[in-house]
Amino acid sequence: MAKDQHKEKGRLFTRRALMMAGGQAALMSALAGRLYYLQVLHSDQYTTMADENRMNIQLLAPLRGQIVDRFGVEIASNRHNYRVVLIPEQTKSVEDTLEALAQFVPYDEIDRERVLKEVKKKRSFVPIPVVDNLTWDQFARINVHSPDLPGIQMDVGATRNYPYGDLFAHIVGYVGAVSEKDLQTLEADPLLELPEFRIGKSGIEKFYDKPLRGKAGYSRVEANAYGRIIRELNREEGTPGTEAVLTIDKKLQEFTAKRMGTESAAAVVMDIHSGDILSMVSVPAFxxxxxxxxxxxxxxxxxxxxxxxxxGNKAIGGQYPPGSTFKMIVALAALEAGVIVDSHEVFCRGHTNLGKHRFHCWKRGGHGKLNLEDAISQSCDIYFYDIARKVGVDRIAEMAHRFGLGEKLDIDILGERAGLIPTKAWKYAVQGVKWQVGETYNVGIGQGFVLTTPLQLAVMTARLANGGKIVNPRLVRSVGGRDTDAPLLGDPVASDLPSIGITPSSLRTVLRGMNKVVNGKRGSARAAKIKTEGWEMAGKTGTAQVRRISKKERIEGVRKAHEKPWEERDHALFVGFAPYNDPRYAVAVIVEHGGSGSKAAAPIARDLLQETLRLDPLRRPSHDVLARRKPGDTDA
Structure with a gap:
C-alpha cells in the first residue's frame, strides 16, 4: 500500500514538473518573439523614437504667394533680405563687436539696446538679429571685413516687397508680425509661432492671407542637451503660397494716381459688363x-x-453725400412710379418755398422752364425738389438699393462701408421722430442723410450704362491659377447679367440727360467733354455741401471755394461712362473739399476715361502677354 502511494506521488510530481516546464517554455517563446518583434522587425522605428530625445524639428517658412495685376505684372513679391546676426559666444565683447560693425553699416541706438537685452536673455549660442534689409553693397562690405568682426554672421532670408510703393497700398495692403490678438483669433497654424513670420494685415494680403501664406516645410536637426544644433539630418522645403491675380491694370493705376496728384481724393474705373475694377486709387496713400x-x-x-x-481707403470706406450724382436715381424712381413722364416740366426761379422754409437752387437766378433731360444736364435743384416730393423718400430708397447704393458690395478687401440710404422707418427707428417733407427735398438732390462711397457710385454708373443689369464689382480674377495666354477672355457681357427691372424708355431718358451734361450746349460739365470721335463721355456732376449756407451768406454772396478754409469747401464729384454710343467703362471721382464737381472732378474723370480707352485693357492681352514670355516660349 505504501509503495503504491509513493508511485502515485511520483507521477503527480512529474506531471506538475512537466506543466511548469511547458509554461516556462511558452513564456520564453513569447519573450523571444517579442524581442524579435522589437529588435528586428521594428528596430528602425524604435531607434528613431530613441533618437527623438536628441533630435528637433524646425519649421521652415514658405515663400509667400505673389500678387500680380491682370497682365501678370508683380505688385507684391518676395526679395532677398540680407541681414546680420550675432552669436555672442563667438566674441569676447559683444559691445566691441557692435561698435566695429557700426563702421560698415548704420544702425540706431534702439537696435543696439535691443541686441544687448537679447544677449542677456538668450543662450550664448543662439543667433540674434542685428540689422535687416541691407543693400548688396553693405552685405558685401561686411563679408569682406568679417575676420575683424568676431561673432558676426551673414544671413540671407526673404522679405515681402512692394515694388510700386504707395501705388497699390490700399488694394494690396501689407504684411506684419503676428500679434497676440492674431494668435487668439486666427485658425491654428504652426507657422504663426515662428518669430519672424509675417501675415497679411490689410487689403488683399489680409483677405487672402491663408492661400498666400503657403504651407510650412521642416528641417530635422540633431541637438545636444542644451539645445545647441550639431547638424542637420534632413530637410523638406515648404509649399509656396498661391498667386493672386487682380483685375487692376498697373498702367492705368499709375496714370490715375499721377492725375489725382496731391489732392485728398478717390477714383474708381470699372468694366460695366464684368465688374472688373481696372483702377482704384485713394490719395494720399502710404x-x-x-x-x-x-x-x-x-x-x-x-x-x-x-x-x-x-x-484710409476712401474708394471703399469714404462715405460722402453724393450730391447731384444722385439725381439719376430720383429721376428713375419718379418715372418708374408713374408720378411723372419724361416730358414733365418745372419752372425754376432759383428757389422754392415749403411752409416757412426756402429751398434754393445752385443757380441764383434760376433755370426757367425745364424738362427732365434738361434738368439732369443743367443739374437744376428745383426740378428735383419737385419730383422727390411727388415720389417720396421710400420709393427713392428702393430705387437706390437696386443700383447698389446703401449696402456693401462685398469686394475682396476689408474696410468697405455701406453708406446710408434713408427711409421713413429708418429715421423713426434711429431718431424716434417722423420724417419731414423738407428732408425729402434734401434727399432729392443727394444731400441730407444720404451717404455713398466712390465704389458704389461707380457701380451705380455701370448699371445705368449697361442697360440696367446687375453687375457687381470684382477686384480679384483668380487665386492659385490662371490662363496667362488669354487672361481677359470669358468675361460676361450685359446680356448674361440679371436685370434690375427698369423700363428701357425711362433708362434712355436718363442716359440722354447724362449725355447732355457733357455734350450739350448748356451742360454742367461741357468744358470736360471728350473730343475724340467715338469716345464721347456721358456723366453727371455733383457738388456736396459739408456745411449749411447761412441766410446771411446768401444775402452777402457765397464765398468762392478758394476763399474758404480747405475743410469748409464742398466735395466735388463726377460719375461718367464712355463711349456713350457703345458703353464699356464707368468712372467715379470724388475730390474732398474740391469745390465744384464740374471744375475739380469732371476733368479728372474725362482724363481717366480717355486713358482707359487708349489703353483699352479689356482688349489688349497680346502685347502684354508677349512681353512677359521668356525665351523659348511658344504659342500653344
Missing amino acids: DPNAFANGISSKEWKELVSNSKRPL
Missing part, C-alpha cells in the same frame, strides 16, 4: 514697405495725424 519692414514711431505718428487720412 508705403506698405514701411509696415512690412517695421514702421518707426515717427512715421506712424505722421500718418495718423495727417488730416487727409492716408491710411
Whole structure:
C-alpha cells in the first residue's frame, strides 16, 4: 500500500514538473518573439523614437504667394533680405563687436539696446538679429571685413516687397508680425509661432492671407542637451503660397494716381459688363514697405495725424453725400412710379418755398422752364425738389438699393462701408421722430442723410450704362491659377447679367440727360467733354455741401471755394461712362473739399476715361502677354 502511494506521488510530481516546464517554455517563446518583434522587425522605428530625445524639428517658412495685376505684372513679391546676426559666444565683447560693425553699416541706438537685452536673455549660442534689409553693397562690405568682426554672421532670408510703393497700398495692403490678438483669433497654424513670420494685415494680403501664406516645410536637426544644433539630418522645403491675380491694370493705376496728384481724393474705373475694377486709387496713400519692414514711431505718428487720412481707403470706406450724382436715381424712381413722364416740366426761379422754409437752387437766378433731360444736364435743384416730393423718400430708397447704393458690395478687401440710404422707418427707428417733407427735398438732390462711397457710385454708373443689369464689382480674377495666354477672355457681357427691372424708355431718358451734361450746349460739365470721335463721355456732376449756407451768406454772396478754409469747401464729384454710343467703362471721382464737381472732378474723370480707352485693357492681352514670355516660349 505504501509503495503504491509513493508511485502515485511520483507521477503527480512529474506531471506538475512537466506543466511548469511547458509554461516556462511558452513564456520564453513569447519573450523571444517579442524581442524579435522589437529588435528586428521594428528596430528602425524604435531607434528613431530613441533618437527623438536628441533630435528637433524646425519649421521652415514658405515663400509667400505673389500678387500680380491682370497682365501678370508683380505688385507684391518676395526679395532677398540680407541681414546680420550675432552669436555672442563667438566674441569676447559683444559691445566691441557692435561698435566695429557700426563702421560698415548704420544702425540706431534702439537696435543696439535691443541686441544687448537679447544677449542677456538668450543662450550664448543662439543667433540674434542685428540689422535687416541691407543693400548688396553693405552685405558685401561686411563679408569682406568679417575676420575683424568676431561673432558676426551673414544671413540671407526673404522679405515681402512692394515694388510700386504707395501705388497699390490700399488694394494690396501689407504684411506684419503676428500679434497676440492674431494668435487668439486666427485658425491654428504652426507657422504663426515662428518669430519672424509675417501675415497679411490689410487689403488683399489680409483677405487672402491663408492661400498666400503657403504651407510650412521642416528641417530635422540633431541637438545636444542644451539645445545647441550639431547638424542637420534632413530637410523638406515648404509649399509656396498661391498667386493672386487682380483685375487692376498697373498702367492705368499709375496714370490715375499721377492725375489725382496731391489732392485728398478717390477714383474708381470699372468694366460695366464684368465688374472688373481696372483702377482704384485713394490719395494720399502710404508705403506698405514701411509696415512690412517695421514702421518707426515717427512715421506712424505722421500718418495718423495727417488730416487727409492716408491710411484710409476712401474708394471703399469714404462715405460722402453724393450730391447731384444722385439725381439719376430720383429721376428713375419718379418715372418708374408713374408720378411723372419724361416730358414733365418745372419752372425754376432759383428757389422754392415749403411752409416757412426756402429751398434754393445752385443757380441764383434760376433755370426757367425745364424738362427732365434738361434738368439732369443743367443739374437744376428745383426740378428735383419737385419730383422727390411727388415720389417720396421710400420709393427713392428702393430705387437706390437696386443700383447698389446703401449696402456693401462685398469686394475682396476689408474696410468697405455701406453708406446710408434713408427711409421713413429708418429715421423713426434711429431718431424716434417722423420724417419731414423738407428732408425729402434734401434727399432729392443727394444731400441730407444720404451717404455713398466712390465704389458704389461707380457701380451705380455701370448699371445705368449697361442697360440696367446687375453687375457687381470684382477686384480679384483668380487665386492659385490662371490662363496667362488669354487672361481677359470669358468675361460676361450685359446680356448674361440679371436685370434690375427698369423700363428701357425711362433708362434712355436718363442716359440722354447724362449725355447732355457733357455734350450739350448748356451742360454742367461741357468744358470736360471728350473730343475724340467715338469716345464721347456721358456723366453727371455733383457738388456736396459739408456745411449749411447761412441766410446771411446768401444775402452777402457765397464765398468762392478758394476763399474758404480747405475743410469748409464742398466735395466735388463726377460719375461718367464712355463711349456713350457703345458703353464699356464707368468712372467715379470724388475730390474732398474740391469745390465744384464740374471744375475739380469732371476733368479728372474725362482724363481717366480717355486713358482707359487708349489703353483699352479689356482688349489688349497680346502685347502684354508677349512681353512677359521668356525665351523659348511658344504659342500653344
